Amino acid sequence: MAQGTGIICAEVNGREEELQRRRVAIVGAGLVGSLAALNFARMGNHVDLYEYREDIRRAALVQGRSINLALSQRGRKALAAVGLEEQVLATAIPMRGRMLHDVTGRTSVVLYDPCTQQCLYSVGRKQLNELLLNACDKLPNIRCHFEHKLTRANINEGVLEFQQPHHEEVVSASADLIVGCDGAFSSVRQQLVKLPGFNYSQEYIETGYLELCIPAKGGEFQMPPNYLHIWPRNSFMMIALPNQDKSFTVTLSMPFKIFASIQSQEQLLAFFRQHYRDALPLIGEEQLIKDFFKTRPQHLVSIKCKPYHYADKALILGDAAHAMVPYYGQGMNAGMEDVTLLTSILGQQLPLDEALAQFTEKRWKDAFAICDLAMYNYVEMRDLTKRWSFRCRKWLDTLLFRLFPGWIPLYNSVSFSSMPYSECIANRKWQDLLLKRIFGGTFMAALLAGSAFLVQRFH
């Protein structure tokens, strides 16, 4: 497993060069891990990519994970940088807006971007991961190791130990740089958390989620496919994203208390008849009962930490660095944007410890911001989308965006631009302030005009 001298032959920018490059061990071969592997390898490093699951290309659908994701600008940009964007979009399903379902079953559409028609893309996690792993296979300086579960890491010495299923003996490996792309419960981060000066927080929300399915019927979608469907119900909600097989993956989000109150099949059906009347026949009563009681609702956690690196020895990316609640659809996009930023910093040929420190410094505010935004959207999606004030603001934002292209609404700056997340928030605050002043001013003007009128009249 040891890589000897670290001198390898790699095809970089079409030229064969003998390079003295780093041995990079990436832990986690999910979307961010495999994308990071591609980027490190394209810079000439030798990459070992470790994954504790089996090769997803040989696996059946992974249970209990969201099987489709909303790809937006930041993810697209990262995929474009490794030449994969077109291939991904070719099979992705565009979602042009939110389709809201009220309790009576009536629907209404709120487009994401009525002005420039930008949209989200529903992509399958499995297909996207397969595409990235296939791209990894094409580079001679990436080696993939599946069914390798990290059991011990000595970050200072760059030593890793893995356990394989049905193998007694431990597999040891060494690396110059360890990169943790191993998700919200990252084992690599567990090493960093022990170091003095590492700030960390994990916050669980009181809401759990559970996945259901609206299957295809007669080979067709049962609802219009080009929308992200939402059933907002104040303290809880349900959403559905289209899959390529013409089914929808449905995610039911609600407080654990409500989950706990539904114990019997009758209670479940009554609950759905009351709140999700139109969705019930699409899911099917029998299938609903089966899926609902099959697993317990999953927890949702928001994780912030800082720094993301340790000297020139270790780095964490994606959910390992900033897990968020899923309500802005930015988890994957933010993770992929980590890789874009990291690659651009590494391109400056700084000493590695300086480069990693710069990555932390440039990234943490934006990572914190998107975690906060996701938490905010958790409220907006289940609650505000129903409110008059939300629709009014949406309409006003659209109008202003049409009149002044510089007026980018919050959702658009997050999903359809590469504006740093923290600037998206600052931008929105500035917009809020301006609107408040304008409307405050209008109100005051109206008040003064009214007073002047009354004074004139009664004098």
Add this chain to the structure above:
Amino acid sequence: MAQGTGIICAEVNGREEELQRRRVAIVGAGLVGSLAALNFARMGNHVDLYEYREDIRRAALVQGRSINLALSQRGRKALAAVGLEEQVLATAIPMRGRMLHDVTGRTSVVLYDPCTQQCLYSVGRKQLNELLLNACDKLPNIRCHFEHKLTRANINEGVLEFQQPHHEEVVSASADLIVGCDGAFSSVRQQLVKLPGFNYSQEYIETGYLELCIPAKGGEFQMPPNYLHIWPRNSFMMIALPNQDKSFTVTLSMPFKIFASIQSQEQLLAFFRQHYRDALPLIGEEQLIKDFFKTRPQHLVSIKCKPYHYADKALILGDAAHAMVPYYGQGMNAGMEDVTLLTSILGQQLPLDEALAQFTEKRWKDAFAICDLAMYNYVEMRDLTKRWSFRCRKWLDTLLFRLFPGWIPLYNSVSFSSMPYSECIANRKWQDLLLKRIFGGTFMAALLAGSAFLVQRFH
């Protein structure tokens, strides 16, 4: 190590009873751990008290730990409950107020409580811990196990594994309830952090600390002993507490950047001559150089988490549950108050899981509050104590406290009462609001009076 049936004989309230009680394993035999052991044992449980260090009664002074602490009301109450308060106070050194040292060496005194003369007590960590352990030794149902380092814990099964120095084999133990009193870097908490629904944050501050000493001279204190000495210097500060051997333990707190800027003996002496002119000769130049460069400055961390328990299987107390920066002198007091609250809840004979849930529910807001207050005092001690506005408010608070005994200033409610910490903050907010209204009202009244006077004069 297994305790068999859990049926033991214990002297409870003077009566010998055969009791079917719980086997409680307490991890950490520091101040909170040994106090918790006394309380669990007095309720008839069988207690195993595990400590990874050697028996502090046989140890030389523990290096790198603060060797004296400020005992206040909450700690006193907890000690009184196990009959130890008088014994502790007999050798403790009362501190009646803060003695502030300015850069010229001039001192001024701000009493903690000019009205009712309450004070803090400087106690030695080692002496206090010894006293508590001696009390543990007197109870037949407490067994102490020193040099037992927790290496593995299965909370669900109540199984613990310990490593002893110079012993290859692992020591296994089982318990009905595992109580982690193992400090800010608690191993027991590490198990809880992995559980879904466990909220956790660790926040390091940019300030480090380092301990120095002002030794006794000719068998006497070199400064007035009955004060907590403070050298506030805006972004950094130094404090000193008296020891029973007539020395002072000095704690130098400053940003790591400043520590890093002092590399040579000359730089160190120049720094002290500039900022701590009066303290330098008391510490002694030679000793200062030796102590300053002996160790690296230590980190300070603030830890919040919730819940403090897991079912009826595990519980964390003290720093393991709520480590805080040391600037309110409440770390030990808050930890001891945990034990007071827990004991009163356990006395209600609820099912254990309900009792532990009630402990979390009643404690977390106050624990969060004292962590926040300690962080606030970090600013106040180094900065505000010098400011005119702070002294002005202190004077006003004292006046109001004298006139209306219900007007308890923040510092007094925290240090000299058992008011829940969160109420101390709420109380202060209410006082702030009232003062603002009164002074706002006075200002408006003055303004109106002034206007009326001007109107009269110029008409």
